[in-house]
Amino acid sequence: MLRLIKPIVFILCLLPLVMLFVNFYHDELGANPFEVLTRSSGEWTLRFLLITLAMTPLRQLTGSAWPLRLRRMLGLFSFFYVCVHLITYVVLDHFFDWDEILLDIIKRPYITFGMLAFILLTPLAMTSTKKMMKRLGRRWKSLHKLIYVIAILGVLHFFLLVKADLKEPVIYAIILLVLFAVRIKPTFLLKSGLNPQ
Amino acid sequence: MLLKKTTDILASEITDKAIYEERRKFMTSSAGLAAVASLLPLRDSIAGYGGKPLSSTKNTQFDIADTLTSYDKITNYNNFYEFGTDKYSPAKNAQALTTDPWSVEISGEVEKPGMLHMEDILKQHAIEERIYRLRCVERWSMVIPWLGFPLAKLIKQARPTSKAKYVQFETLYRPGEMNGQKRRVLDWPYIEGLRIDEAMNPLTILAVGLYGEVLPKQNGAPLRLVVPWKYGFKSIKSIVKIHFTDKEPVSSWTKSAPNEYGFYSNVNPEVDHPRWSQRKERRIGDFLKRDTLLFNGYAEQVAHLYTGMDLKKYF
Numbered sequence: 001m002l003r004l005i006k007p008i009v010f011i012l013c014l015l016p017l018v019m020l021f022v023n024f025y026h027d028e029l030g031a032n033p034f035e036v037l038t039r040s041s042g043e044w045t046l047r048f049l050l051i052t053l054a055m056t057p058l059r060q061l062t063g064s065a066w067p068l069r070l071r072r073m074l075g076l077f078s079f080f081y082v083c084v085h086l087i088t089y090v091v092l093d094h095f096f097d098w099d100e101i102l103l104d105i106i107k108r109p110y111i112t113f114g115m116l117a118f119i120l121l122t123p124l125a126m127t128s129t130k131k132m133m134k135r136l137g138r139r140w141k142s143l144h145k146l147i148y149v150i151a152i153l154g155v156l157h158f159f160l161l162v163k164a165d166l167k168e169p170v171i172y173a174i175i176l177l178v179l180f181a182v183r184i185k186p187t188f189l190l191k192s193g194l195n196p197q
Numbered sequence: 198m199l200l201k202k203t204t205d206i207l208a209s210e211i212t213d214k215a216i217y218e219e220r221r222k223f224m225t226s227s228a229g230l231a232a233v234a235s236l237l238p239l240r241d242s243i244a245g246y247g248g249k250p251l252s253s254t255k256n257t258q259f260d261i262a263d264t265l266t267s268y269d270k271i272t273n274y275n276n277f278y279e280f281g282t283d284k285y286s287p288a289k290n291a292q293a294l295t296t297d298p299w300s301v302e303i304s305g306e307v308e309k310p311g312m313l314h315m316e317d318i319l320k321q322h323a324i325e326e327r328i329y330r331l332r333c334v335e336r337w338s339m340v341i342p343w344l345g346f347p348l349a350k351l352i353k354q355a356r357p358t359s360k361a362k363y364v365q366f367e368t369l370y371r372p373g374e375m376n377g378q379k380r381r382v383l384d385w386p387y388i389e390g391l392r393i394d395e396a397m398n399p400l401t402i403l404a405v406g407l408y409g410e411v412l413p414k415q416n417g418a419p420l421r422l423v424v425p426w427k428y429g430f431k432s433i434k435s436i437v438k439i440h441f442t443d444k445e446p447v448s449s450w451t452k453s454a455p456n457e458y459g460f461y462s463n464v465n466p467e468v469d470h471p472r473w474s475q476r477k478e479r480r481i482g483d484f485l486k487r488d489t490l491l492f493n494g495y496a497e498q499v500a501h502l503y504t505g506m507d508l509k510k511y512f
Contacts, residue, residue, distance in 0.1 A: 030285055031274030031481050032337055095485060100474065108472050161472065163335075164453050165282035165382045 002066050009070055013077045016044050017084065034092040041085040046158065048078035049151050050175050057182045072128050075147070079125040082118050110160035117153035120146050151176055248410030253344045256325040259400060261494065263330065263480075266339035268408045270481050275415045276333065277434055278382055279368065279375040286377075291414035293374045294435070299419050305365075305441035308356035315419050319405065321354075322346035326409075327402065332464045332493045334428035336486075338478045343423055344406030349397045357393065357441050364396040365389070365446035366422060367438035383449045389433035390446025390460065391424065392502075400425055400498050403436075426492040426499045428462045459512040463503070464493035468512050 020040055023029050029036040052075040055067040094100050104111045124144055127133070133140050155176055159169040273288045280290035299315040324344050332338045352364070370386035372378040378385045395401065404423045405412055412418040417434025424431050430450050450458035457471050466476045466489040477486040492499050503511075 031270040032284070032479070034479065034484070035337070092484075093486075100476075104474070107469075110472060163282075164278070164450075165380075167282075167380075 002069055005066060006070065006073070010073065013048070013074070016040070017081070034088070038085065038088040038092060041081050041088055042158070045078055045081040045085055046154050046172055048074055048081055049147070049154055050172070050179065052078055053147065053151060053176070053179045057179065060182075076125060076128060079121055082121060086118060110157050113153045113160065114157040117150045117157060120150050120153070124150075148180070151179075248406075248413060250409060251324060251344050251406040251411050253324040253326045253406075253409070256327050259495075259498070260328055261330060261340070263328075263340045265328065265342060266481050271339055271341055271407065272413045272415060274481065276335075276429065277377075277415055277417070279377045279385075279387065279435070280415065281377050282382055287415035290376055291418075293376070294369075294371075294414050294418070295374060296414060296419040296435075299437075301420065301436060302438045303355045303441075304438065306358045306361035306443065307441050308358065309354065313351075318351070318403075318420065322350055324405065325402075329400075329423060329425040330493050331423075331425065331429055331432070332478060332489065334430060334458070334462070334470060334475075336473065336475070336478045336489075338480050338489075338493075340480075342408055343402065343404040344409070344412075345402040345404035345423060347399060348401045348403050348422070349399065351403060351439075352393075352396060355439075355441070360443045361441035362393055362443045363441070363445055364391050364393060365438075365440040365442055366391075366433045366436050367440070368433055369435045369437045384452050385449075386437075387433060387449045388446060388452075389422065389431055389448045391431075392445075393441075394502055395424070395499075398499060398502065400495060426464055426495040428464060430458070431462050461503075461508075461511050463499075463508065463512075464489060465491055465508055465512070467491070468509050 020029075020037060024033055024037065027033070052071055055071040055074065058067040059065065090096060090101065094104070105115050106112070124146060127136060127140065127143060136143065155169060155172050158172060159166065162169060274284045275287040275291075276284055277287040277291065280287040280294075297315070301313045301315070301318070302311075303313060304310050324346060326342055326344050328340060328342050330338060331341055366389045368387035369375070370378060372385075391401070402423045404417070404421050405419060407413070407416060412421065417432075417436075420436050421434040422432045422436065431448070445460055448458070448460065450462075451460060464475075469475055475489055478489045479486045490496075
C-alpha cells in the first residue's frame with residue numbers, strides 16, 4: 001500500500017512547482033510573475049512545514065503508521081521549496097547583489113528570520129537519511145526538534161512582510177498553534193488528572 | 198541636502214523619437230485607439246479596452262521616453278484595498294462600483310465650497326494626456342498614459358483662503374459596493390493629503406482616464422489623484438471629498454503604520470522603507486530591476502518644494 005502511496009504523494013508534492021512553471025511559461029501569472037514565483041514558493045515552504053508537523057498527530061488520530069513513513073519526504077519537500085524561494089530572492093529580487101543581500105539580512109527582521117529558518121532547516125535535510133539517523137542516535141531526535149523553531153520563524157517571517165492585511169499569516173499561525181496544542185495535550189491532561197489513564 | 202540631479206535614463210530604453218511620435222499620433226486618434234484595442238490580446242473581457250473614449254490633447258511637457266506599460270497590465274495589477282488586498286482582485290471586484298452619478302464635495306478653507314458634479318468637472322476642464330511613471334512603495338513601477346487636468350485648476354476655482362495650507366482627499370466609503378471595506382484592513386474611508394504647494398504643482402493632476410478612455414473602475418474611477426513623484430498610495434482613487442485645512446492631514450497608511458509611511462512619501466532611493474530598500478524597482482514586464490530615481494525622475498519639477506528639508510526625517 002505504502003509502496004503505491006509514496007510515489008503518488010511525491011508527484012502531488014511536485015505539482016505546485018510544475019504548475020508555477022507551466023503558468024509562467026504561458027504568461028498566466030499576471031502582470032508581475034516574478035513576485036508570484038517568490039510568494040508562491042514561500043507559501044508552499046510553509047505549507048509543507050505544517051503538513052510535516054501534522055503527521056505525528058495524524059498517526060495518533062488514525063492509528064496507522066503511514067503518516068510517519070511520509071514525514072521525511074514531506075519535510076524534504078519543505079526544504080526543496082525553501083531552496084526555490086531562496087533562489088528567486090537571490091536572482092529575481094537582488095540579482096546576486098551580495099552586498100545588498102547581506103544588508104537585507106542584517107537590517108530587515110523578516111529577512112533575518114527567514115534566513116535563520118533556512119539555515120536551521122539545512123542540517124535537518126542533511127541528516128534525513130537512515131544512515132545519519134543511526135549515526136546520530138539519540139541526538140538525531142533532539143536535533144530534529146528544531147523543526148518547531150523553524151516553523152515559528154517561518155510564520156513570523158510571513159507576519160512581518162505583509163503590509164496591512166494579516167489574514168493569511170494569522171491562518172498559518174492558528175494552524176501552527178493547533179499543531180503545537182495537540183502535542184501538549186496528553187501531558188497537560190495527565191497533569192491535571194483529567195485523563196483516565 | 199540629499200537632492201541630486203537624476204536624469205539618467207538608459208539609452209536602451211529610449212524609443213526612437215520618430216517611431217515614438219508616430220506611435221503617439223496613432224494612439225491619440227480615436228480610430229488608432231480602436232485599432233490598438235483590437236490588436237492587443239485581451240485576457241479578460243471585463244477589463245478589456247471597453248471603456249468610453251475620451252477626447253484629449255496631449256501635453257508633452259513632462260514626457261518621458263520610457264516604454265508604456267500595456268493596458269492589460271495597468272488594469273489587472275492594482276493596489277486598491279477597497280476591492281481586496283491582493284493586486285488581482287480589484288480588476289474583478291471594482292466592477293460592482295456605481296460611478297455615475299458622482300459628485301465631489303469641496304469644503305474647508307475655501308471661498309467657494311460646495312458639491313461638484315462629475316459631468317460639470319469634465320465640462321469645465323480641458324482633458325490632457327500625460328505620460329507619467331508610477332512607482333509603488335512595494336518596489337514595482339509602470340508607465341501610464343493618463344487623461345486628466347491639473348489639480349491647480351480645480352483649486353483655483355475653489356479660491357482657497359490664506360489658511361488653506363494642506364489639501365485632504367477622501368475616497369468613497371460604500372461597503373455595499375466596495376467589498377474590501379467590510380474588513381477593517383485600513384481605517385476607512387481612505388484619506389490622503391498634500392501640502393498646498395504640492396497640490397498646486399503643475400505635475401499634480403486629477404485623472405479621469407487612461408489609454409484614451411474613461412478611467413477603469415479598478416484604477417480609481419471616475420476621478421483620482423496622480424502625483425507622479427510620490428509613492429503610488431498617495432495618488433488616492435475614487436475621490437468624493439476635497440477638504441482644505443491648516444492642519445497636516447493624517448493619511449490612512451500613516452495611521453496604519455506611522456514609522457513606515459510618512460506624510461510626504463516622496464520616491465527616494467536613499468530613504469529605505471523600514472522593511473526593504475527603495476534603491477531599485479521592477480518595471481512591470483522587466484526581468485531585471487532598475488535603479489529608482491530621486492522623486493521618481495521628476496526632481497527638476499519638484500525638488501524646489503523640499504529645499505532645506507531633511508528628506509530622511511520628512512519621509
